[in-house]
Amino acid sequence: MAMNDEINKVLIVDDDAEIRDLLSRYLKQQGYAAHAVADGERMWEAMQRETPDIVILDLMLPGDSGLTLCRDLRARSDIPVIMLTARGDETDRIVGLEMGADDYLPKPFNPRELSARIKVILRRTPGALKGDTSTPQRFLCFAGWRLDSRDRQLISADGLVVVLSAAEYRLLRAFLDNPHRVLNRDQLMDQLHGRQSEALDRSIDVQVSRLRQRLGDDAREPTIIKTIRQEGYMLAVKVTSEK
Numbered sequence: 681m682a683m684n685d686e687i688n689k690v691l692i693v694d695d696d697a698e699i700r701d702l703l704s705r706y707l708k709q710q711g712y713a714a715h716a717v718a719d720g721e722r723m724w725e726a727m728q729r730e731t732p733d734i735v736i737l738d739l740m741l742p743g744d745s746g747l748t749l750c751r752d753l754r755a756r757s758d759i760p761v762i763m764l765t766a767r768g769d770e771t772d773r774i775v776g777l778e779m780g781a782d783d784y785l786p787k788p789f790n791p792r793e794l795s796a797r798i799k800v801i802l803r804r805t806p807g808a809l810k811g812d813t814s815t816p817q818r819f820l821c822f823a824g825w826r827l828d829s830r831d832r833q834l835i836s837a838d839g840l841v842v843v844l845s846a847a848e849y850r851l852l853r854a855f856l857d858n859p860h861r862v863l864n865r866d867q868l869m870d871q872l873h874g875r876q877s878e879a880l881d882r883s884i885d886v887q888v889s890r891l892r893q894r895l896g897d898d899a900r901e902p903t904i905i906k907t908i909r910q911e912g913y914m915l916a917v918k919v920t921s922e923k
Contacts, residue, residue: 688802691732692716693723693749694764695741703736706791712798720744731759734798737781738764739772747772747779754780758832760801760846762794777886782847783872784883804850819922820856822915823904825895826922827852834894842894847872851887855905855915864912888913 690712692703700716707714715730717723719742723735735753739746750761763776763784773784783797820827824837832849834842844852854863854871863871865884872887888905891897897904906916 687711687713688734688798689713689730689732690715690734690736690798691723691726692736693718693720693741693746694736694738695719696738699738703791703794707795707798710795712795718742720749723749733802734760734762736762736764736794736798739766739776747775750776750779750781754845758843758845762797762801764789774883774886777847777883778890780845780847782845801846804846820919821922822856822859822919823895823917827856829853844894847887848891848894851891855913856919859915859917859919862908862911862914868913 688711690707692700692707692714694700694703694716695718697718700718704714704716715726715732717726721743723737726732737746737750737753741749744752746763750763753759753761760782761780763773763781765772765776765784765786773786776784782801785794785797818828818830820829826835827833828835832844832846834844834852836842850872851868854868868884868887872884889899892899892902892905895904902916904915904917906914908914
């Protein structure tokens with residue numbers, strides 16, 4: 681059965697039937713069109729029938745792992761992904777972000793927190809949140825690049841188009857909206873996830889590293905996004921806008 685196009689569609693991928701049932705019922709109560717499956721094979725089948733607005737993806741799955749599915753999904757699409765991970769396993773969280781996940785949530789968790797994170801990600805994903813009629817400024821230009829805020833693409837000086845994940849887009853916008861201003865990890869984490877960073881959370885460093893790679897910014901001597909020792913990061917180039 682097709683989901684209602686007027687509300688946001690959430691696809692839950694988890695092999696725990698109790699979690700699938702709990703999340704499906706709760707998210708439907710919160711106004712989402714939620715559909716749950718048990719593994720990667722059923723995830724791809726569901727996505728062929730109906731494209732979700734966001735995927736909730738468990739790390740530990742039978743068959744292809746959540747990390748593998750996240751990587752393959754990111755290669756095909758920029759649909760936002762929230763990964764469910766074992767509590768305290770920072771390595772898996774970092775690898776998940778490197779694979780292109782937009783956020784992570786350690787188990788066990790409160791369904792209310794998951795719902796809040798879904799809303800934050802959809803709000804910060806251009807055009808994803810149903811009922812959002814705001815029109816962002818379309819082009820931001822910096823260091824030979826143009827960011828198309830409508831299509832969420834980077835365009836190089838020679839016309840090469842780079843599709844960004846939701847997390848990469850939000851992080852780049854945080855820098856472009858605050859040029860020549862030092863942003864600490866807490867501020868960047870809040871921009872990405874709408875929450876304060878956890879103690880010793882290095883996921884922002886991973887995200888900045890990925891973004892530098894996208895921009896061709898040398899990690900050893902970056903000229904676009906500079907590391908400010910013991911403070912954070914700063915966009916060190918001029919930003920202009922175009923219609």
